[in-house]
Amino acid sequence: MNFIEELQWRGMIHDMTPGLTEQLENEMTTAYVGIDPTADSLHIGHLVSVMMLKHFQVCGHRPIVLIGGATGMIGDPSGKSKERNLLDEQTLQQNQESIKNQLSKFLDFNQNKPNGALMVNNYDWMKEYSFLQFIRDIGKHITVNYMMAKDSVKTRLSAESKEGMSFTEFSYQLVQGTDFLVLFQQHNCKLQMGGSDQWGNIITGTELIRRKLGHDAKAFALTCPLITKADGGKFGKTEEGNIWLDPAKTSPYSFYQFWLNTSDEDAISYIKIFTLLQKEEIDQLIENHRKAPHQRELQKVLAREITIMIHSKEEYELAVDASEILFGKGTTDTLKRLKEDVLLNIFEGVPQSNVSSNDIYKSIPIVDFLTDFTKISSSKREAREFLRNGAISINKERVGEDYMIGENDLLQNRYILAQRGKKNYYLIICDY
Template identity: 50%
Template structure:
């Protein structure tokens, strides 16, 4: 399937500046195109993924992706989608965030070969520009009325917008012009909230580049959930790409818990499965939803892409162990992931705890009497094995790698004992 047709089938295209011209240039030549992200944190989250994965689809068809991390724009703050001013970050914080995000982008793109991705930082060209040059050579070409007509700015006029954030759209326009001039970059991709910034870039290219210069913009729709709740959020917050913030197991669980109403759309948006494979999974959702084949495929594809095959297999192993209750074969590292959010209690390593005393101390059972009842009734398991002896004392063998004991009370209530 032709690239733009595939993007349309997947529902990925929201707006294009010139649909016919984009189709013509893509059919005629291999182009350079870019997408950017501002380093507002030291990790991207899954809300950042769709534009970059779309950029990767272009790379798979032989085009060259330029991946921009906004070391300069990150110091200013994009007013898009914000009702109030952002808190400014220090240069040191932004530089740290840039280095972290670069490592994540390097996992998504191929940087080798004829159309290997290029990674750039707009601080390299914007950071050294003095204010007079910016005002005379750049600002002169963008009218105030033109900027006031942009939704991102117009929406902030009532609540207020600083001159700093007011100029953000010009800084991003400079990026597009710089990449057009130095890398022959002809297309910018961004989320639907970036339309105003993208078209400002096209305006700057039209006015400052040689006559006949042509560039284009394409935006991606906002990812939504069928139930109206925000995509990419869980009870514990955003789903991050950084495994220290969101473990691969949690990442896998986020995708595998996708609702039937959303899973086919997400397969189209986020995975590189073919149309035939996705249509087969869609049929499975309709005819055998209980098997959750589509959710499993989505979770596997996304976890493998962001965290690699080893982390995917680890996430599957943890999931199966928790589902079956057979947790004794988990490693300490896997327990740390899978039991990150369960209630925990720390005992001294040398303590040989009587199980009844431990249940009360860890607040697993409210009293010794209840603890003894729970044990003798078979409601307590250590590392997946039932214990029915109320006088039982924990042994070294009960401490997985000397670090953890997993206690389950009832069918689903897990507790983590740390040493």
Template identity: 40%
Template sequence: MTDIIDELEWRGILAQTTDLDELRKALADGPVTLYCGFDPTAGSLHVGHLTQILTLARFQRAGHRPIALVGGGTGLIGDPKPSAERSLNSEDTVAEWVGRLGGQLSAFLRFTPEGEAPAPTDAILANNADWLRSMSAIEMFRDVGKHFSLNQMLQRETVRSRLDGEGMSYTEFSYVLLQSYDYVRLYRDHGCTLQTGGSDQWGNITAGLELIRRMDGNAPHGPAHALTTNLLTKSDGTKFGKTEGGSVWLDPELTTPYAFYQFWFNTDDRDVVRYLKVFSFRTREEIDELARLTEERPAARAAQRALAEELTTLVHGEEECRKVIDASRALFGQADLDALDAATLDAALAEVPRAELPGLGDGVPVVDLLAETGLVPSKSAARRAVQDGGAYLNNTKVTDLEAKATGADLLHGRFLVVRRGKRNVGGVIVAG
């Protein structure tokens, strides 16, 4: 067992705890069972969930037992947003999403392999629909609701911000009762004495602690604890985990492995060391060395490459990460484009300026393709790029101003890669 608190503090992850000294003692006497909840409000987790997922994984690696709770019950309501009511999803949709999220979480935590006896630190996958669905409204109001003060609930920041605006439904107002009862059930059923979450969840988590005290008197498993993590921000002021295309998902059907890799590879130099601490399992010495390389040779992007490779491997596997790296190298003339499979090439070209053509006919001038993809502002600029030796078609230098791309040049029967200079890449997708 290692001192996980020191680890979280060094990595800049730890935000709040209820009683740090008591928590340190409990963890030293461990193993401790802890949990974090993930509501299925979409069909996939996204990179914004990674801080919590990896925090569970860090506790497991430090010798503790994590519970990943997927909210099949609470997901039918959704944690209240500060701005407006959530749209309610159908029960069938939520049930399907529960299954997807559970599968994604298995990539990060060690669950008991089929046919083996469980180890003390093997993770548990729980679904709060298992107890919330069997609870009657009378039980909820009588056994849980009586322990909540309306005055305190009205002082919650999310509630106050909503009441100052368009208001809040009773459904969302009562969400805290359901999440608090989750902690009670996990405390009773699994001896879970620690809940983790983002710092915006502090109110929900401490409400669960108080409910355990009121319903069970902190027996038989002793005092329960809360731990929250810092919310991640970007140095440029934009929201972490968002791109022009929206959220960066863990599902490869929603965010391709290539786009996922590029998200991390494009991390700002001002953020990359912080991200390595939060999202990587690399040691302090390794991160310090990457920080030094970033400061001395920022153009090499060693830290960004290390971050992108580690997370893409963790989420999508070694084989997909290798394909992504090969595609990145091939687009910039450092590997063979013909070696890329169609899906990987398509995903890579989706991340660069691209043009779509109905066909090539007898051939389309390369200068036209450079202009169509936006790599140059005009055909005259494209001609200058050819004359200067800076124009490429499928990584082959174009020296003839009249050169054309024909069907014989198509990769997988529908792709062309054009490039201006070493770093400006564009794609052409040919329909027929």
């Protein structure tokens, strides 16, 4: 199966420029996607682009990851991203390194192979670019009329928009177009991929290449649909914020839980996008899923595949064990029987806090326990509200407003498992 067919059945193609299929058949092609180095870790919002590159490389082509050191400090006018701050060079460097590290789980950066992946940073060529040089080299070739026709710009200029647009944001497409031009010239990179919101920016790039280098210079665009949720919410966000690939930022347990909680509808599209499972297997899974959605087989496979891919088999198994205990038929009794190392392993991913043994032996009113001693609730008023609603459990047993935390609540003489609602767990460790 070739690259386009592969993406096609996975539902990962939103739009592409004509002639791309032929181009990919004719020669090994180089393509890039851009990633903003705003943090030292990727989050799952980046995953689609990365998977596109993965498939691209698997199909024998050469992927480039462009770190948007320069573009990342501008932000495009689509409005979802605010104009950003300049990152200092050192931070940029560090972020780039950690990101590359994460990417090597997906992409083969071995330069000895003809299609070994490459990482570049547009800051490297943009930082020296003088303004005058830029408007002469680049600005000359693209008319303002052309730039204003882009949706992202049009919306911001329309009467309904309450926000004006700075010149900086307006120029964004030129800066991104320049990237494409540079990569085209330096690395023979003929394709830019990205989310469908990037279509306009990518096309400015192909246009710039054509106008500047002539009709023989042919560059292509391919976009994938933006990942959505059936309920209209934002993909990849939780209460705590982003789902990161870095286990220090999002524990493998939380990571696993995130995918496991995918809705029935979303799971069908996600399994195609985020796993490398083959078509036959996925078709089978989806069919079973439709027959018996309550088994949540699809969600389980989805969570398994991605957790193993990002973390490891071991981490995955621990996450399953933990989920089993927390959400299975686990009772206070099974909890009490857990050995200390098992308990600690399982709860590695849940938020922890420490309380001194003195306080425990003196007994702590539950309201204070929830607010002052742990961060389970942010105020006493809220704590009472939770308790009144029956949202709080200690060691799997629901407690009320008058409950006192004491030594009897300690598991293994050291631990307390607190729970807010069904899904939020906290481990409290008693210090001696």
